[in-house]
Amino acid sequence: MFRMMILMFGLLAATGGFPPASAASAAKARVHVIVIDKMQYGPMPTGVRAGDIIEWTNKDILEHSATARDGRFDVDLKPGASGRITATAGTLAFFCKFHPTMTATVVVE
Amino acid sequence: MNKSLFALVLTLGLGSLAGAHAATPAPALNDAQIAHIAYTAGVIDITAAKQALQKSHNKDVRAFAQEMARDHAAVNDQALALVKKLGVTPQDNPTSKSLASGAAAEQKKLAALSGSAYDKAYVANEVAFHKTVNGALSGTLIPSAQNAELKSLLETGLKLFQSHQMHAEHLAQSLK
Ligand SMILES: [Cu+2]
Numbered sequence: 001m002f003r004m005m006i007l008m009f010g011l012l013a014a015t016g017g018f019p020p021a022s023a024a025s026a027a028k029a030r031v032h033v034i035v036i037d038k039m040q041y042g043p044m045p046t047g048v049r050a051g052d053i054i055e056w057t058n059k060d061i062l063e064h065s066a067t068a069r070d071g072r073f074d075v076d077l078k079p080g081a082s083g084r085i086t087a088t089a090g091t092l093a094f095f096c097k098f099h100p101t102m103t104a105t106v107v108v109e
Numbered sequence: 110m111n112k113s114l115f116a117l118v119l120t121l122g123l124g125s126l127a128g129a130h131a132a133t134p135a136p137a138l139n140d141a142q143i144a145h146i147a148y149t150a151g152v153i154d155i156t157a158a159k160q161a162l163q164k165s166h167n168k169d170v171r172a173f174a175q176e177m178a179r180d181h182a183a184v185n186d187q188a189l190a191l192v193k194k195l196g197v198t199p200q201d202n203p204t205s206k207s208l209a210s211g212a213a214a215e216q217k218k219l220a221a222l223s224g225s226a227y228d229k230a231y232v233a234n235e236v237a238f239h240k241t242v243n244g245a246l247s248g249t250l251i252p253s254a255q256n257a258e259l260k261s262l263l264e265t266g267l268k269l270f271q272s273h274q275m276h277a278e279h280l281a282q283s284l285k
Pocket of ligand 1: 063064065096097098099102
């Protein structure tokens with residue numbers, strides 16, 4: 001149940017439908033979900049702030065990863081699995097260590 | 110590029126040439142044949158990966174081989190589930206035969222090598238093999254596929270093969 005709430009919260013946050021102010025009592029950090037499917041990262045979240053959660057959800061049949069170019073994170077994602085990090089400020093360039101054609105960048109304010 | 114791969118490129122290339130120039134369209138590959146070719150390509154790469162896992166002691170080469178075995182098994186499982194759902198029986202054809210005989214010859218050649226000579230030859234062949242399959246997927250198989258789900262799976266397969274090719278190229282560089 002808790003996980004579901006987190007997930008819903010994350011989806012709302014990712015679509016921008018959740019004003020940060022009303023979230024203050026539940027949690028300060030927003031969750032931004034990046035969906036992986038068919039050998040690619042889905043749309044990148046915008047308005048990500050340092051301290052927010054970035055979550056990758058792998059809907060593909062293949063194992064992937066979200067690996068930072070600068071080495072600050074390396075999240076393994078088996079098919080159907082999710083993984084998350086706490087965002088730190090800067091431009092986060094990441095790729096899949098198994099599939100180097102998969103690349104993306106998230107800007108964290 | 111080795112002879113068997115070259116033969117395959119010719120087979121696939123002639124198919125599309127005939128399609129472009131003939132007054133009446135040449136009989137294109139049907140979905141049952143396309144599924145067979147894609148599945149065969151996956152099996153070949155899994156077999157090569159298993160050989161690599163038996164022969165190689167290089168950490169990066171072994172990790173690459175594990176990835177090839179894992180990814181192609183996942184795609185082939187999906188392909189099997191799809192043909193079952195569609196009630197299609199994959200159909201053997203000259204392209205599949207050409208792929209399989211080329212791979213058998215390559216496997217025999219690789220079996221005779223060991224150490225870094227094996228590693229280099231395996232990875233070089235992986236680059237060439239993925240390149241050939243990419244050409245077939247984008248030039249012939251995807252355009253010819255009729256069923257939308259098969260086409261979509263082939264498109265994911267193409268992205269996967271392109272990615273594996275890049276990974277193999279990076280690995281080949283590091284083995285120099
Ligand atoms: Cu990947």
